[in-house]
Amino acid sequence: MNFAFTEDQMAFRDAVRTLLEKECPPEVVRARWEGKPTEVWASLSDMGVVGMTAPEDAGGLGMDELDLVLVLEECGRAALPEPIVEHAAVVIPALREGGGKTAQRWLPMLAAGEAVATAGLGEAPLVPDADRAALLLDDHDGCLHAVEMSACELTPLDSIDRGRPLFAAAWYAEKDTKVEADFELAFDRAALGASAQLLGLADRMISMTVEHSKEREQFGRAIGSFQAVQHRLADALLRLEFARPVVYRAAYAVARPGECAPADRSLRVSMAKAYAGDAATDAARAALQIHGAIGYSWEFDLHLFMKRAWSLAAAYGDGSFHRRRVGDWLQQREDSDA
Amino acid sequence: MDLTYSAPEAAFRAEARAWLDANVGPFRDASSNTADGFAKLREWDRLLFDARLSAVSWPEEYGGRGASLWEWLIFEEEYWAAAAPQRNSQNGIFLLAPTLFEFGTNEQRGRILPKMASGEEVWAQGWSEPNAGSDLAGLRSRAERVVEDGRGGWRLFGQKTWCSRGAFCDRLFGLFRSDPTAERHRGLTYLMVDLRAEGVEVRPVQVLDGEEGFAEVFFDGAFVPDQDVIGEPNDGWAVAMATASSERGLTLRSPGRFLATADRLVELWRARGDRSDPAVADSVVRAWMDAQAYQLFTQQAVSVLMAGEDKKMGAEASLNKVWWSELDLSIHEAALGLLGDEAQLDSDWLRGFEFALAGPIYAGTNEIQRNVIAQRLLGLPRG
Numbered sequence A: 001m002n003f004a005f006t007e008d009q010m011a012f013r014d015a016v017r018t019l020l021e022k023e024c025p026p027e028v029v030r031a032r033w034e035g036k037p038t039e040v041w042a043s044l045s046d047m048g049v050v051g052m053t054a055p056e057d058a059g060g061l062g063m064d065e066l067d068l069v070l071v072l073e074e075c076g077r078a079a080l081p082e083p084i085v086e087h088a089a090v091v092i093p094a095l096r097e098g099g100g101k102t103a104q105r106w107l108p109m110l111a112a113g114e115a116v117a118t119a120g121l122g123e124a125p126l127v128p129d130a131d132r133a134a135l136l137l138d139d140h141d142g143c144l145h146a147v148e149m150s151a152c153e154l155t156p157l158d159s160i161d162r163g164r165p166l167f168a169a170a171w172y173a174e175k176d177t178k179v180e181a182d183f184e185l186a187f188d189r190a191a192l193g194a195s196a197q198l199l200g201l202a203d204r205m206i207s208m209t210v211e212h213s214k215e216r217e218q219f220g221r222a223i224g225s226f227q228a229v230q231h232r233l234a235d236a237l238l239r240l241e242f243a244r245p246v247v248y249r250a251a252y253a254v255a256r257p258g259e260c261a262p263a264d265r266s267l268r269v270s271m272a273k274a275y276a277g278d279a280a281t282d283a284a285r286a287a288l289q290i291h292g293a294i295g296y297s298w299e300f301d302l303h304l305f306m307k308r309a310w311s312l313a314a315a316y317g318d319g320s321f322h323r324r325r326v327g328d329w330l331q332q333r334e335d336s337d338a
Numbered sequence B: 001m002d003l004t005y006s007a008p009e010a011a012f013r014a015e016a017r018a019w020l021d022a023n024v025g026p027f028r029d030a031s032s033n034t035a036d037g038f039a040k041l042r043e044w045d046r047l048l049f050d051a052r053l054s055a056v057s058w059p060e061e062y063g064g065r066g067a068s069l070w071e072w073l074i075f076e077e078e079y080w081a082a083a084a085p086q087r088n089s090q091n092g093i094f095l096l097a098p099t100l101f102e103f104g105t106n107e108q109r110g111r112i113l114p115k116m117a118s119g120e121e122v123w124a125q126g127w128s129e130p131n132a133g134s135d136l137a138g139l140r141s142r143a144e145r146v147v148e149d150g151r152g153g154w155r156l157f158g159q160k161t162w163c164s165r166g167a168f169c170d171r172l173f174g175l176f177r178s179d180p181t182a183e184r185h186r187g188l189t190y191l192m193v194d195l196r197a198e199g200v201e202v203r204p205v206q207v208l209d210g211e212e213g214f215a216e217v218f219f220d221g222a223f224v225p226d227q228d229v230i231g232e233p234n235d236g237w238a239v240a241m242a243t244a245s246s247e248r249g250l251t252l253r254s255p256g257r258f259l260a261t262a263d264r265l266v267e268l269w270r271a272r273g274d275r276s277d278p279a280v281a282d283s284v285v286r287a288w289m290d291a292q293a294y295q296l297f298t299q300q301a302v303s304v305l306m307a308g309e310d311k312k313m314g315a316e317a318s319l320n321k322v323w324w325s326e327l328d329l330s331i332h333e334a335a336l337g338l339l340g341d342e343a344q345l346d347s348d349w350l351r352g353f354e355f356a357l358a359g360p361i362y363a364g365t366n367e368i369q370r371n372v373i374a375q376r377l378l379g380l381p382r383g
Helices: A007-023 A026-033 A040-047 A065-077 A084-098 A100-112 A183-215 A227-255 A262-296 A302-314 A319-332 B007-023 B035-050 B069-081 B090-103 B106-118 B236-248 B255-272 B278-307 B316-344 B348-358 B366-377
Strands: A117-120 A135-140 A143-148 A153-156 A166-170 B123-126 B142-148 B151-164 B171-177 B188-194 B200-205 B214-225
Touching: A007 A040, A007 A065, A026 A302, A065 A084, A065 A183, A065 A227, A084 A100, A084 A117, A084 A135, A084 A143, A084 A183, A135 A183, A143 A183, A183 A227, A183 A262, A183 A302, A227 A262, A227 B278, A227 B316, A227 B366, A262 A302, A262 A319, A262 B278, A319 B255, A319 B278, B007 B069, B035 B106, B069 B255, B069 B278, B090 B106, B090 B123, B090 B171, B090 B188, B090 B236, B123 B151, B123 B214, B142 B171, B142 B214, B151 B171, B151 B188, B151 B200, B171 B236, B188 B214, B188 B236, B255 B278, B255 B316, B278 B316, B316 B348, B316 B366
Parallel strands: A117 A135, B123 B171
Antiparallel strands: A135 A143, A153 A166, B142 B151, B151 B214, B171 B188, B200 B214
16 A cells, blocks of 8 residues: 655656746736737647657657646646646547547647647537647547547637636537547546646645735734634635545546446546535635635636636536435445455 | 555455454443443453454554554454444553653553553543643643652642543543643643542543543542653653644544444435435435545555654644544434434434534544644644
8 A cells, every 4th residue: 555646756746836837827827818829838748748648659658647637736726728638638548548540640749739639528518728729529429539620610608717718519420530438438537637627726726815814914913813714724725635635546546447447436536526626616715705805806816716616616527416426326336345 | 656455454454354243243332431331341452452453553562463554544444344332442542552652661661551452451531621621731730749758759639621431441641730830831741640549539420422421530639650750740741742643643533433434324325315315415425425535535644654754643633633523423414314303312323423523622622623724734823
C-alpha cells in the first residue's frame, strides 16, 4: 500500500503550476472571455502537457491518469481557458484505444498541440471550446464518433463561463467516424478530469479568500480573525481536503483497469465528481460571502473562478447524478468481502 | 501509488477475521458503561491480549506484534466489521500509551503497558474540570510536591469531571497544576493516579442513554509517587498536547469503525427502505460516501507518515476529527430516517446515535478544531 504520488509526478505538477502562474494569470482568462487569442496552449504544448497521454510513438509522453490528475488540478487553479480535459483526458485516450485511421491521422497533431480536440459527451451534449477545436468526439447510440469540426454545424450558446464557451454541434454519424473505444470509459474520464480541475479551483478560491481576510480590516481588525469567518473557511478547507483523496483514488481506478472492474471504476469516479463539485461550489460560496461586495463585482477576478466552478460542477453529471449512480451501485452490489 | 495489500498483510487480515469470528460472539452486546458489561469486557481484553491482538501496533515486548500502521488499519476494519464491542481499554491504548511511548520511561512502559492491554488495569482520562473544558489550561486541580518518609511524590487536591467509564476504571491519567505561580500553560504536571487510593472519591454520572458512562473524581490529598509523573514536572502541557493529537488524529477513531456502520446502514436501506425515495437514497449515499472518503483520507495520511520520520499528524488531525465525528452522526441520522416511526423506540441505531452525538464534543470540540484549522492550516490571525 502506498497512496502517494511519486517525486516525478509532483515535480511535473510543480512545473505546470509555475508555467501557468506566469502564462495564465486572470488577464489571460479575461482575454478568452473577450474572444481574443491566447498563447498559453502553445506553451503547454511545448512542455508536453497537451500531449501527455498520447503514446510516445505519436509524440506524446505516454502518461496515465495518475500523472494527469495533478496537472489538471493546476489547470483548474489557473481557470485555464482551454479544453485540456476534453483534449488530453478524453479524446487522446479514446483515439489511442480505438486505433484505426482516425488515430493514425490525428494523434500526432493532437499530441503536438497543433490541433485541438474537444468532446460532447452525455445526455444533453454541450461542447466546450468548439470554436478552438478541429476535432469533436461525440457519442451516438452508445458509440463514440470522431468528427472533423468542419463537418459540424456549430451553434454558440449563452454560457455562464465565457472562459469555457459552450456550443451545440450537429453532425452525421457515418461508418468511418466511429471510434472503437468505450463510451462509459470516455465519460468517466471526462468526469474525472472535471473533478481534478474542481479541486484546483476550490484551492484557488480558498487561498484568495484567506489572503483577502488577512488584509481586509473592519471594526479595527482583520476580518479573518473573526470566528464566523474562520469557521466558514475551515469548512471549505475540510471539504476540499476530503475531496482530494477521493479524486486521486478515482484516477487510480481509471489508470489501473486490471485492478478495477468497470462498475467499480464508475463508482470511484462518481464519488470523485460529487465531492469535487461540492468542494468547489462550497468554496465559491464562502469566497463570495467573505469577499463581500468586491467579490460581487465584474472587475474583481473571483467570478472567473466561481463561474468555472459552477460550469464544471454541472458538466459530465452533477452531484445528484453521481450520487444516484453510487446509490444504484450500492443497491446492486453483492455482499462482498472488504 | 499502489493500493494493493501485500501477501503478509492479506494473511494478517485473514487471521484477524477468523479469530474474531470464533471469539467475539459472547461479548458483542457488552456495554463498557455498566458494571457487568465492564467486567465482561475485561475478559474480552484478556482474550485479545492472549492472542496478541489487543494492541497490534505495540512492540512485542509489551504484548503487541509490532504491526505497521497499515496492519493496524486492517485489524480495525476487521474488528468493527465483526461487530466487536467498544473496548474498555480504549483510552489507555489509544491515548495514554502513545504518550508513554513518546515521553515515558522504560520502567513505566514495562510496568504499565502489558496490564493496560490485558484489561487488568483500565485507564480513565482526567482532563476536564467543572471550570476547564475547551479552555483546558484553566484547570485548577492541584498537585503539591511532598517528600514523606524519604519518598518523593505529589498530593492531589481538586476535582476532575466527565471522566469516561471512570466509575469502573482502575487508574486515571491527567493534568494537575503543580506551580500555581507560573503562567497558565506552564506549571502543569502529567500524572497517573490510582483511583482506589486513599483520598480519591469517584462518583458515577449518568450519560445521555442513562448508563453510568461518566464519573467525577474528587481528590483530597491522594498520594502519587514520583515514578508516576510522565515527562518533566511542570511540563505536562506539552505532554498532554501530544496525547490530544493522538486522540483526534489517527488512533482514536479508525475508518474501520465507520465503514462497518455505513455498510450496516446500506443493509438497512436495502432491507426496509423505500428505494424509490430519492431523499432517503441521498442521505444513505452521502453517509456511506463520507465513510469511504474518511478511509481514503486516512490512507493518504498513513502513506505520508510511513514515508517520513515523524509518525504524528500535525494540525491536519483537526480535519480528521471534525470529519469522523460529523460522519458518525450522518450515518446514524440516515438510519433513524429509515426507521421512520420506529425511530421512537430504543434500538442499536438509537444508542449509536446518542453515542455519535458525543463525538463533536469530546477530544476537543469541533469549534476548537475549526479554530485550529483556520489558524494553523490556513494561517488566519487569532481572534
